Amino acid sequence: MPDAPPPPVRKSESTTRVLFQLRRWARPALPRIALGGLTALGASLLALAVPQVLRVIVNGPLLGQGSTRGVVLGASVVLTLGVLEAFLVWCRRALILTPGTGVERDMRTDLFRHLLDLPVEFHDRWPGGQLLSRIMSDLSTIRRWTVFGLVMLLVSATTVLVGVALMIWTSPVLGVVYLVGAVPMIWLGFRFREDYKVVARRARDQAGDLATTVEESVHGIRVLKAFGRGEDALDDFARQADELRTTEVHKARTLSRVSFALGAIPEAVLAVSLAIGVYLSAHDHLSVGALVAFFATAAVVNNPVERLGMLLAMTLDARAATDRYLQVMETSSTVQDPERPVVLPPADPAGSVVELVDVGFTHPGAGSTAILDGVDLRLEPGETMALVGLTGSGKTTLLQLVPRLYDVTAGSVRIDGVDVRHLSRADLRGAVSVAFEDPILFSASVRENVLLGTDLTGPEADALVDEALDVARAGFAYALPDGLDTVIGEEGLSLSGGQRQRIALARAIAVRPRVLVLDDPLSALDVTTEAAVTGRLRQMLTGTTTLVVAHRPSTVALADRVAVLEDGRITGVGRHAELLATHPHYRYVLTALSTRDTDDALEEVRR
Template sequence: MALMVLAGLLGVGTSIMVPLLVRRVVDGPIRHGDSAGLLWLGLLALAFGVVESALILIRRWTQSGVTLRIEAAIRSDLYRHLQRLPVSFHDQWQSGQLLSRATSDLGIIRRFLAFGIIFLVVNTATFVTVVILLLQLYWPLGVLVALSAIPLFLTSRRFSRTYITMSRRVQDQGGDLATLVEESAVGIRAIKSFGRHRFMADRFDQASGSLRNTAIDRARMLSRFSPTFDSVSGVTLGVVLVAGVYAVSAGHMTIGGLVAFVSLQLMLVWPIETMGWIIANGQEAMTGADRLYDVFDTVPTVVDRPDAREVSPADVEGHLRFEDVRFGYPGVDQQILRGVDLDIRPGETVALVGLTGCGKTTLVSLVGRLYDVSAGRITLDGTDIRDLTLDSLRQSVSMAFEEPTLFSMSVRENVTLGVPDATDDDVAEALRVAQAEFVFDLPWGLATRVGEQGLSLSGGQRQRLALARAVLGRPRVLVLDDPLSALDVHTEALVEDALRQVLTGTTALLVVHRPSTVALADRVALLADGRIVAVGTHSELLATVPEYRAVLASAADETESVR
């Protein structure tokens, strides 16, 4: 950055030397007919031009590399910060707003760093240096040029106050539009199946029209502002020409002095004309920075404690215990969990059963610290999971959700997401357990890219790949949030048979919606009203707890209606 500024300032100094050289040419060789002197001064002017061109090349080459590295570093920091933020943050933010901050806002900031700041420094240095030289050449006209900065300052101050608000509105609406495009792309099947493409197109047109109108208003504001700068410089130049001719006729200036004065003043025209662009670009960069700090200022809440310790998966026995666990989502007064107590012994499989919306998914999400408990604690082998580092905890606890998430990469990369160093045999075994061996029939086998969100696969295929990812590496604690809901009866039976082998010796917590999956569990826990109201074997609860029978009957009815 320092080299970039230095090259810019030296370039200004070199360009300023040319009008001073012209003054000597006019008042010297031209006035006295000195051809030899004219040649040497001409060669000197040519040398100044070559040096200036070289300095411009150095400045632009440097500024491109420096600002692109700065942009990449900020984008990398933003992505890492987003990864550290809790799931509750991502639940509340639109993906398009985050995307626009990582792309368009950073692009605006980069342009300002690459051009705006440099031009501001260079133009300011040019203005100050030229005004000083003009005062030395002929101070009355130099004062006039210096005073022309006052209306420019007042105009830019008034402009900045309103332009920054308009810029923020444009960037926010751009984020909303990006969200709409992203949602439409992901949900294209639903849009087509319901024949709502016109409705979504109308929504897009409305959002796009709002952005267009706001951008036009901003452009109009800038178009009204820029002519003010142009008129100030134009009027000042006209006055200088008239007054300068009078000064030459009166003997207060030489012709060379007037030529140098006008040439120097003409050097101010471009800096003044670009001042409007610099201010506008600076305001946009400021709002872009504010939008970035909306994210950066969000403090990660699910983090390692200062004294957190690492635990090796090989040292984990898998004794999982919930002790008076309470939880409520941020911004919601009502608690979802109101004092959950549950003890899962090492190697035991517990099925979690309850009506839809009772908090089963919320409860199992606490095990991997996707959220932190509001009160109470969860222990692993007697240690509060918050006293373990997040990385080591998540290496010991593997999870699979009802709604599987696949990434736009190969099947193998998706399956080995949590265990990147898994062998081919490990991957093959995980695929066998999940009954996901269909991947070997894909065009490129494990190297086949599944596409964004895995939408090139069926729902059952996506679930089986997510299950294979969860069981890969035989984790000490396995959390499954109804990962078999999209499977047909035959495939579900095969997966359950294979899972029995995996669950042997593994502590497992299964969220169950289908009665058939309960058979995998050693014990069943019934969740109701934010508490565990009954724990026992399937047969015990079926015989003694009417509410358990009602939940299973409801689940069976839902399953039959879906099938």
């Protein structure tokens, strides 16, 4: 396959526009999030009310009337406001936490559903670690921003506006001084946003690359150990980890600078305001109560001001995470169901007709290089056709066009006269079953792996599993520790290659398909086992039209006819003896396959 192009990048959009697109998933949770925001705002406003109570206490009972009762009453009011504030803070958390996790769950489920819907072509281009980081860490970041960052950013901004208005109302002179100090903070905020936005996206992309490295190393651990390249893998991982660390340190330094400024500037402004306030109070231009209220309000306002740096960083992190999430979600599937799917005609007991008519295929991003070019092939009902060709001739690609793992770029693939693109993918893949040379099994029991393509349960499912395992000569499964309920582990790597292939073959057979597509599913078996499986397949495949890629001569024995694929075209179709006598390239291919088969047998004897 050609080198895969890099994943596409979304067009640049403003932070507000990007985050606004989360409304699609956040809409069901918005009422509770909004209510939680109102309770948080109420708590902040109660905090701002306390300085006004202090102003009344200082100017009245404390300095004016000297009333102990007035002071006690005022203290009781302050205590009541504090208790209400604490209660509202608790309400915010109780209201927002559950719907926030619901938003994360829905987004994660939608992303996984979309990944399952996207064609193989997409997964050829995207590293698994990048997808894993999006569905896990990016969505966790979005959830934290939804339940805390968004609410507190709005509440903090409102608190600052209301607080500054109260400060100006309390003392216009001191309020203007405080506003003048806000100018450099606004400028720093804009600078911080531009710098942090870039580095936040870079850090998330690097984290995805690092996850890809871990995934590849874990899956390829046997190869790394066998070739003694563990240290090289470690060096590569350490280099990427160091790059990520450098980026994260850059993020931290950027945030620390703005946090320092947002903390230092207001304090410096308050120092200046204190000197001016004392002067105004000494000359009876400002009451002591108003002075106390101003600085108490400033203390309340300074908390959200200092928090703005952290909240802005959370917002920009959420923006980068959302952008990466939407980058996948906005990728449309090139293999889709038709608007009005056609239904296949009832199955003929003799089997289905499979036709490839002038089929062409070019991998996306492969330029003008065609893998298949003008392929014409017809499989008769119930026939088993072997597909033979040299490595790189396009055999596996041709097989994947039948169940629409890829779509043809020219011509058509038809089953019983119906173009597969006119069928729903569910109906098509219920009619066509596939077994690959490199089988992938799932972390589930043997029984669940075999029944993957069916919905049967109970005794009927058990009978089907027994039959499929018998045909695939996979009786070893019954001797596993828990029999057919043995969990075989990630990708089935706890089994041998031949065992995995036989379970994968049983899985394909259990579907009882109209069309069976086999990509050399017996390559890991010894000759004796292959002969036994081949014999049972011949009995089982009556009424099933089968297309099988043959990578060694013994597999050709399974076929009624043989098709020769040469340079992306079918150059010969016939029985084995006919082609052997009339087709030079077929003889050459068989010679090459026989040599490889002999080499494999000798290597097995040496082992």
